[in-house]
Amino acid sequence: MTDQAAPPRSKNRLNDSEDDVLARIEAFRRRRPRLIDEFVTLAHGAGGKASAALVDAVFFEAFGSPTPSDPGDAAVLEVPAGRLAFTTDSYVVNPIRFPGGSIGDLAVNGTVNDLAVTGAVPRWITAAFVIEEGLSIDVLREVAADMRRAADAAGVAIVAGDTKVVPRGAADKVFITTAGVGVIPEGRELGARLVEPGDAILVSGPIGSHGMAVMLARGTLAIDAPVVSDSRAVSALVEAMMDAAPGTRWMRDATRGGLGTVLNELVQAAGLGVIVDDDAVPVEPAARGACDMLGIDPLYVANEGMFAAIVPVAQADAALAALRSLPGGAQAARIGEVVASPSDIVAVRNAFGGTRIVDMLVGDPLPRIC
Amino acid sequence: MTDQAAPPRSKNRLNDSEDDVLARIEAFRRRRPRLIDEFVTLAHGAGGKASAALVDAVFFEAFGSPTPSDPGDAAVLEVPAGRLAFTTDSYVVNPIRFPGGSIGDLAVNGTVNDLAVTGAVPRWITAAFVIEEGLSIDVLREVAADMRRAADAAGVAIVAGDTKVVPRGAADKVFITTAGVGVIPEGRELGARLVEPGDAILVSGPIGSHGMAVMLARGTLAIDAPVVSDSRAVSALVEAMMDAAPGTRWMRDATRGGLGTVLNELVQAAGLGVIVDDDAVPVEPAARGACDMLGIDPLYVANEGMFAAIVPVAQADAALAALRSLPGGAQAARIGEVVASPSDIVAVRNAFGGTRIVDMLVGDPLPRIC
Structure with a gap:
């Protein structure tokens, strides 16, 4: 199974001298992927180049990247000792845009409000997207812009996220799940x-x-x-x-x-x-x-x-x-x-x-x- | 629009004496809803009685209810001062069960692991479900049991959640989004x-x-x-x-x-x-x-x-x-x-x-x- 004489699996395989290798790799430099698609494809959910391009062009563009030099999986929050509120909600509203709002601001406001009524001051939000293949990227950009506006209005930062894409017919346009963390002021008791x-x-x-x-x-x-x-x-x-x-x-x-x-x-x-x-x-x-x-x-x-x-x-x-x-x-x-x-x-x-x-x-x- | 002479909108409307009212309300007492369905319906996502029954019978049963007397929207966490890691991921794996796991343990392990590699000790998880109408409730119970086992193995508590149901064909069986919070030990630096x-x-x-x-x-x-x-x-x-x-x-x-x-x-x-x-x-x-x-x-x-x-x-x-x-x-x-x-x-x-x-x-x- 590990026979190295098997045909090469990658088109990038180079059996050349080190100098040749060095020459060719220049082509790989400065290769931060750019988004050129108009519609979401399964590749945008695969975690590779297309995912990075989508996240850069749509989500980092709208939300800002908290640590652009090191886009890790988790955000790091500085918190005081005490009590935090932690909540989550999925948003599946149909249609995704309606008089007075969209799935984007709803996903932020809903989670902000769950924290607020617990007595917490909402501070940080995560956003996870399940997108149906074929969704217009312009629609996604508008939803992300709505989220940013709602987050700014509520004084919360969108600090981490995830993007999954499912084949056409396996979801309806886009579902958004937000989670939120807020700080409960000392001495506040509700119940x-x-x-x-x-x-x-x-x-x-x-x-x-x-x-x-x-x-x-x-x-x-x-x-x-x-x-x-x-x-x-x-x-x-x-x-x-x-x-x-x-x-x-x-x-x-x-x-x-x-x-x-x-x-x-x-x-x-x-x-x-x-x-x-x-x-x-x-x-x-x-x-x-x-x-x-x-x-x-x-x-x-x-x-x-x-x-x-x-x-x-x-x-x-x-x-x-x-x-x-x-x-x-x-x-x-x-x-x-x-x-x-x-x-x-x-x-x-x-x-x-x-x-x-x-x-x-x-x-x-x-x-x-x- | 607020004309009180309009026909009554609720079948529960009672124009009777207070004694009559008191007698009838006995019928409403001890009415904590019980789950009698075999398959998920849209009513299980409506936030009313069926939702409460589903959450009681499937999710509280599997995860335990942190504050059964007051099931609010957000969990309250006691944290030390310092740094927390906060992350989220959606899970849309197909099929939802495969050799070695299911969407349930994956949804816990994936988020636990995102926290761990940030250097955090994973502590709390939320879980939001988008369920396709018609999913077997037994399947959902098994997924929830897998989540509980994975959470116990990882030493994390599932502290809050959400359930949405979409019509048949608007999602594929079940999508789970987890968010996680972990505590980063003092002095730990990674990057x-x-x-x-x-x-x-x-x-x-x-x-x-x-x-x-x-x-x-x-x-x-x-x-x-x-x-x-x-x-x-x-x-x-x-x-x-x-x-x-x-x-x-x-x-x-x-x-x-x-x-x-x-x-x-x-x-x-x-x-x-x-x-x-x-x-x-x-x-x-x-x-x-x-x-x-x-x-x-x-x-x-x-x-x-x-x-x-x-x-x-x-x-x-x-x-x-x-x-x-x-x-x-x-x-x-x-x-x-x-x-x-x-x-x-x-x-x-x-x-x-x-x-x-x-x-x-x-x-x-x-x-x-x-």
Whole structure:
């Protein structure tokens, strides 16, 4: 098997003198590969020259290369002693571009927001791409530019990444998985276990816009409503609220499953109940109209730029004022209260005194919205 | 749009007395959803009840839930002050199971190894799944079990995750993206800039087995060779080598693009050259045979359980002895040396004195091998 008399396997094999070798190798110098393709091919995922060219031309170009002289596999972070938050999410939204955003900013904002609602200050992000063969490289460049803009807006650095390419039909355009690390300020404690009866429930902004914007962008419904995704980093909102309401008990961004589902997760974890005033929950008129037409409860629609928070009643007004002073927080609202009984239940009260119970989302009215 | 006289949108709406409400809500208690499905559906990715059931029954079951009372979006890590390594990789291997491993252990080992060769002690992993609708839940359970076994073997905890489901045909079975964080011991410095002419090139084990094992497992070639993937965490090997050879300059796991490509990355980053002795590079006989039959140079075949290292000559024997004493390191070998000139070149010398230049991989002889 190791017979050296076998035919040469490489066209580069040279049985020449050392001088000949030295002469020929000049041709290999200064050979940093350049991207000349218009569409992604399997070679771009093979880890060789084409991969390097794609990463250089698209991702390093957009994100910057933290250590251009030594592009290793892992980024090195300088951290203080203490607690970090660490999270990940995959993004498979279809279509990849929609009013108010794209899979690129969503992939950054979603992970930034998961860190922020844990009480962390988001700092570093990784991005891994699974690309379908044949995707336009211009589309990829736009997605990468969206990611850079979102990262800059959120104050995070994209420090490491990966690119895989699968054959046509083995994926749908592009999936992005981001992971994030944030630093939790000393002394900050949050958790469902800290929530108490009487606490106020706040939301940082209107619900329902993201899921409906993506749904309508598919163009399969004969509805033409100006619904715009709320894709946005909430980290600045979180920090402003924590300053104004340091007793904040719990936060959660209401993504898949919507506000209704995250409040259910809260009551189950806390062993308490919540009562929400339907009229107090902000919903953009266009999003509400689209929900009404499709028979979808906005409480179950995914959001990507708002969060729910539980704060002590005494700090609720200060929290709201802080949220409302910032972009993305103008419609922040107090939507209800935590109760001891009935426990484990999300009850929604309307203006006529009727009450409905909102369970966790069952089924999936809106697949692939994030 | 907010007219409360509109027909009720939820079947749970109750316009009854509070007592009636209280009576009915008993039915909602103790309602932690249980997984009763055999195949993954879109609802398992919607973030609602089915998602919770899938995560409980498959992922929490396999990985353990770090904070079962409060399953938030981000894990909280206690870290010392200093440097962390942070990395990510997506795994799209086809088939998802092959001799010696599966997409599950690969997704853990690959990210563990990226951290280890940065000089970090791997500690925490996240795992994000993009699942094709219709995948058997038993298959997913097996993949999760493989991940847990690999994580335990590597001494890392899987601390956070995500599950997305895409419609049939929008992905191929399952893609897994892991991200990892490791702690870099104080004072440890590695990098291509530290490499010097005369340094020894080591490999921790044989090359070529992983890529060929996956290729043959597809069954599209009429070759029946006992090639087994080397999927394995190298973190223990790295630590043993760093103890024995504290002057180690640089390490890299030779995954996509193979040993030939990572050595090219090294010479480009260091501005030096390397000369490799072809006969000294360990290749399992079955893997070499398969490479010969397919006309593939083992230097370009992906590995998932070995790494290349540059060490000072004076520490090379100690490093080799340390590697050879551990599982996965028995075939560790010294395969060549770093040279000042010709620079930027990976030259491979055979037993007859012939020399070939091994460039970075061009094209992709083996798509979707990791």
